[in-house]
Amino acid sequence: MRTLLIVVLLAALVAGLASVVTVERYVERRVTLARYAERGEAGQSSTVVRLSIAALPHRWESGRAVVYFAAPFEGLAKDVAQALDQALALIKDQMGMDAAIEVALFPEPPEWEEGGNVRVVVKEAVWPLFVEASWRRLADVDFGFVLFLYNTLPHEAVEGAVSRYLYHDRRARWVGDGLAEYAGYLVSRRWAPSIAEARLENLREHVADLLGQGKGVYDLLQEFRVRAGDRPRPSTPVEAAGYGVSLALWLDLTQRHGEGVIRAFWERLSPQKPWCLIPPYLVCIGPDAETAARVLSELTGEAIWAKLQRMDLQEVLEILKRAAQEIPEG
Numbered sequence: 001m002r003t004l005l006i007v008v009l010l011a012a013l014v015a016g017l018a019s020v021v022t023v024e025r026y027v028e029r030r031v032t033l034a035r036y037a038e039r040g041e042a043g044q045s046s047t048v049v050r051l052s053i054a055a056l057p058h059r060w061e062s063g064r065a066v067v068y069f070a071a072p073f074e075g076l077a078k079d080v081a082q083a084l085d086q087a088l089a090l091i092k093d094q095m096g097m098d099a100a101i102e103v104a105l106f107p108e109p110p111e112w113e114e115g116g117n118v119r120v121v122v123k124e125a126v127w128p129l130f131v132e133a134s135w136r137r138l139a140d141v142d143f144g145f146v147l148f149l150y151n152t153l154p155h156e157a158v159e160g161a162v163s164r165y166l167y168h169d170r171r172a173r174w175v176g177d178g179l180a181e182y183a184g185y186l187v188s189r190r191w192a193p194s195i196a197e198a199r200l201e202n203l204r205e206h207v208a209d210l211l212g213q214g215k216g217v218y219d220l221l222q223e224f225r226v227r228a229g230d231r232p233r234p235s236t237p238v239e240a241a242g243y244g245v246s247l248a249l250w251l252d253l254t255q256r257h258g259e260g261v262i263r264a265f266w267e268r269l270s271p272q273k274p275w276c277l278i279p280p281y282l283v284c285i286g287p288d289a290e291t292a293a294r295v296l297s298e299l300t301g302e303a304i305w306a307k308l309q310r311m312d313l314q315e316v317l318e319i320l321k322r323a324a325q326e327i328p329e330g
């Protein structure tokens with residue numbers, strides 16, 4: 001019963017998160033990311049709250065992680081930086097991927113409490129982590145914070161690393177979000193098993209929904225594309241299932257060929273940085289989704305490009321179930 005409650009809560013949270021935090025591209029001297037957090041229906045008029053790390057006087061760095069914070073949250077900031085650095089070290093160790101992340105501990109905007117449609121905009125290339133006034137250490141935070149720390153942020157760090165190489169090709173989302181989900185799974189399985197379990201349960205539900213509608217095959221190249229445009233909007237059921245389908249692809253490959261397959265894949269792909277013509281990286285020459293599939297085919301001997309277009313959803317469900325069995329008791 002308790003597990004069910006957590007899963008339901010988490011499903012709501014993750015579904016909410018997918019629609020509340022999106023990424024906008026804009027041109028400064030380089031492409032910088034701005035983060036949007038939005039509550040309420042997209043498209044409705046909303047109160048916009050603008051946040052900036054200029055309001056946070058302190059900065060703590062731990063290896064691959066940087067945390068901006070205000071004085072009362074120094075202990076928490078150090079805990080968060082350490083946790084993120086450990087997470088990114090695990091990703092480096094097991095996936096061979098260098099990822100880094102910057103986060104800012106913002107006090108929860110009072111406008112959120114008042115309800116209504118509130119949109120939070122963070123201009124800098126940092127991820128916001130919202131803190132309650134009473135939190136001092138990691139032991140004090142709530143479930144949503146832990147989820148963000150051990151699943152969402154490792155996900156975003158890895159996806160950020162992949163996107164610089166491949167997201168000029170909208171068909172490459174199976175690499176970015178697939179490896180990102182894999183990283184979130186590894187990290188949460190290690191430090192927050194209940195989060196890993198709940199996330200997999202949530203992904204299975206989205207896949208089961210499609211199966212329930214009679215859809216048995218998923219095309220990752222057509223149905224799970226890098227989003228064009230930048231406005232926050234909720235994902236469709238087909239898009240929501242794509243996270244689970246692309247995770248299953250990588251889980252299956254590592255189960256059959258060993259985790260070294262990701263390391264070897266990234267070693268082959270990452271030196272080939274694309275050459276991009278226009279600052280927002282819309283026109284690029286370099287590796288794309290087909291390059292990625294070809295590299296993976298050479299490493300595994302499998303017809304990856306064809307496989308991507310015909311992912312069997314029943315099999316996906318089985319693979320996600322097996323991954324849940326690999327999670328240690330929380």
Ligand SMILES: [Zn+2]
Nearest residue numbers: 155159177180
């Ligand atoms: Zn993602």
